[in-house]
Amino acid sequence: MTNYDLLKEQLQALTGSERHPIPNLANASALIYHALPDLNWAGFYLMDNEELLLGPFQGKTACIRIPKGRGVCGTAVLEERILRVDDVHTFEGHIACDSASRSEIVLPIFDGERVVGVLDIDSPKKGRFSKEDEEGLSELVKVLEKNCIWT
Incomplete structure (x- = not known):
C-alpha cells in the first residue's frame, strides 16, 4: 500500500521552491x-501544439510524440479526464511503446482550463x-499544477 500523503509531502518539498516544470517533473517521475x-x-508528456511531446520520465525508452486523441x-487529453486502463x-488505439505494459493510468495536468500535459x-x-492510486496520484498532480509556471 502506497503512502500517498508522504509522497505528496515529499513532492511539495522537492518542488516548492522551483517553478520551472522540467526539473519538477524530472523529480516527480523519479519519486513516483x-x-x-x-x-x-x-x-x-507535455503539450506541443496539438500533440503530446515526451518529457521527463523513468523507465525504458518511450514514444516521442503522441497525437491528441x-x-x-492522447485520449485523456482529448477528453480532459483521468483514464485508468486495466488491460491496455x-x-x-493503444500505442505500445513497451510491449511489456499491461495496465496504465493517465492523469491530465491543467493550467487553469488548459491541459498542459499528462502524468x-x-x-x-x-x-x-486502483481507485486509491487514482486519488493519490491526483493529489500529486495538484502539487505540480500549483508549483509550476506553465508557459
Missing part, C-alpha cells in the same frame, strides 16, 4: 517510479492501478 511497486514506466495519453491490450504510468501487471 521508485515509490510505487510494479511499474515499468512513470513520466510526463490517440492512445491512452483491450484499449482501442503517464505503466505497469507490466494487469489491473495494477
